[in-house]
Amino acid sequence: MGITRRQAVAATGASLLAGALASGRAQAADGRTIADVAVVGAGVFGAWTAWHLKQRGLKVALLEAYAPGNARSSSGGESRVIRVSYGGDPLYSGMARDSLAAWAALSAKQTLPLLHRAGVLWFSPAGDEYMARSMAWLKANGIAHLAGDTAWLRARYPQISFKDGESGFLEEASGALIAGRGVQTVVADAGLTPQRVQAGLPERLSDGTLRVGGVLARSVVYACGPWLPKLFPDLLGGRIVATRQEVYHFGPAAGDGRFSPPALPVWADFNAGDIVYGFPGLEGQGFKIAFDRHGAEVDPDTQDRRVSNEGVEAARAYLAQRFPGLAAAPLVHSRVCQYENRSTGVFLIDRLPGFDRVWLVGGGSGHGFKHGPAVGALVARHVVDGTLPVEPRFSLAAKQKVQKRTVY
Numbered sequence: 333m334g335i336t337r338r339q340a341v342a343a344t345g346a347s348l349l350a351g352a353l354a355s356g357r358a359q360a361a362d363g364r365t366i367a368d369v370a371v372v373g374a375g376v377f378g379a380w381t382a383w384h385l386k387q388r389g390l391k392v393a394l395l396e397a398y399a400p401g402n403a404r405s406s407s408g409g410e411s412r413v414i415r416v417s418y419g420g421d422p423l424y425s426g427m428a429r430d431s432l433a434a435w436a437a438l439s440a441k442q443t444l445p446l447l448h449r450a451g452v453l454w455f456s457p458a459g460d461e462y463m464a465r466s467m468a469w470l471k472a473n474g475i476a477h478l479a480g481d482t483a484w485l486r487a488r489y490p491q492i493s494f495k496d497g498e499s500g501f502l503e504e505a506s507g508a509l510i511a512g513r514g515v516q517t518v519v520a521d522a523g524l525t526p527q528r529v530q531a532g533l534p535e536r537l538s539d540g541t542l543r544v545g546g547v548l549a550r551s552v553v554y555a556c557g558p559w560l561p562k563l564f565p566d567l568l569g570g571r572i573v574a575t576r577q578e579v580y581h582f583g584p585a586a587g588d589g590r591f592s593p594p595a596l597p598v599w600a601d602f603n604a605g606d607i608v609y610g611f612p613g614l615e616g617q618g619f620k621i622a623f624d625r626h627g628a629e630v631d632p633d634t635q636d637r638r639v640s641n642e643g644v645e646a647a648r649a650y651l652a653q654r655f656p657g658l659a660a661a662p663l664v665h666s667r668v669c670q671y672e673n674r675s676t677g678v679f680l681i682d683r684l685p686g687f688d689r690v691w692l693v694g695g696g697s698g699h700g701f702k703h704g705p706a707v708g709a710l711v712a713r714h715v716v717d718g719t720l721p722v723e724p725r726f727s728l729a730a731k732q733k734v735q736k737r738t739v740y
Contacts, residue, residue, distance in 0.1 A: 373396065377696070414447070432505070507597070554694075560692065679726050
């Protein structure tokens with residue numbers, strides 16, 4: 333079977349990159365340094381992509397408009413869930429499993445942990461198909477977990493008010509990642525110092541080199557999170573949409589350990605397609621709760637970061653229903669971030685049309701943080717091996733306008 337023109341061009345690009353590395357050529361004709369790869373964006377996808385490229389011995393320039401894990405990014409803040417069950421989806425389940433191992437290895441080298449293995453509890457009405465497929469995958473792949481009916485849930489977690497007919501399972505080795513500090517640690521572990529620039533579109537020079545943000549590179553990766561559609565509005569406008577997401581941290585009473593590990597794990601309540609999720613008290617941040625629903629469309633640069641009274645009241649109403657011991661707990665702090673939504677919740681990892689050595693990486697859709705290591709490894713393979721086929725589900729061609737998101 334012959335190869336396509338695109339494969340041939342990609343193979344030529346990969347060959348040129350490999351040849352440049354072998355020859356040690358690292359300067360342009362005017363003496364300026366040429367990076368093998370410029371990574372635009374030091375969020376979780378960009379940071380892990382840069383980390384993996386460095387592991388392969390490439391010269392990497394990391395460009396960031398603000399700072400790694402900054403407060404405006406989708407990778408900032410206190411904590412993110414890391415779980416490996418994805419309704420039995422082998423693609424995401426496998427990526428999450430590999431990423432959990434990578435986060436654990438990085439965390440083990442730090443004085444303060446990045447991974448808290450508090451466990452992840454998932455509960456739903458008994459017979460829920462997503463939960464059944466998740467448990468089947470966990471069992472088939474030998475992932476440690478516990479499962480039980482309503483009586484089991486009530487006996488194990490008396491601080492949660494479970495409804496009749498609910499069941500659940502606990503991923504024992506999963507838990508929570510520390511977000512902003514985690515991204516900063518990935519960048520530091522890669523030995524990189526981000527360049528503070530506002531990068532624009534790629535410019536192709538006469539010698540084939542690419543210029544972005546004043547940096548010369550042979551390949552470019554745009555991992556800009558919610559800024560991707562701002563950079564490429566004609567291509568990604570409506571395909572990746574940044575939405576406002578509020579999170580709330582409530583303070584249990586002094587001495588009350590029911591809402592901290594090991595008494596309480598990370599948890600997710602999945603009912604009628606809605607997900608409410610939260611974290612036990614980690615690193616003194618209080619009990620965290622959030623609703624996994626799309627908020628209003630926002631601009632990540634300028635959106636108001638104050639939570640709404642309506643959101644706080646909705647969180648309090650949920651606590652009264654599910655966590656009655658926290659019904660009167662004070663709001664100790666809160667945060668507004670954003671999702672970078674895809675219509676199906678599936679990531680974008682594909683070339684920029686017209687540029688065989690420029691990659692677009694994003695569409696985390698609220699569940700991407702945990703996958704940073706696996707996404708970075710995949711992007712690094714694409715950069716080095718230009719013939720590696722794009723995963724069809726991650727392709728630009730598969731991306732439609734955002735209307736609703738499939739639960740992941």
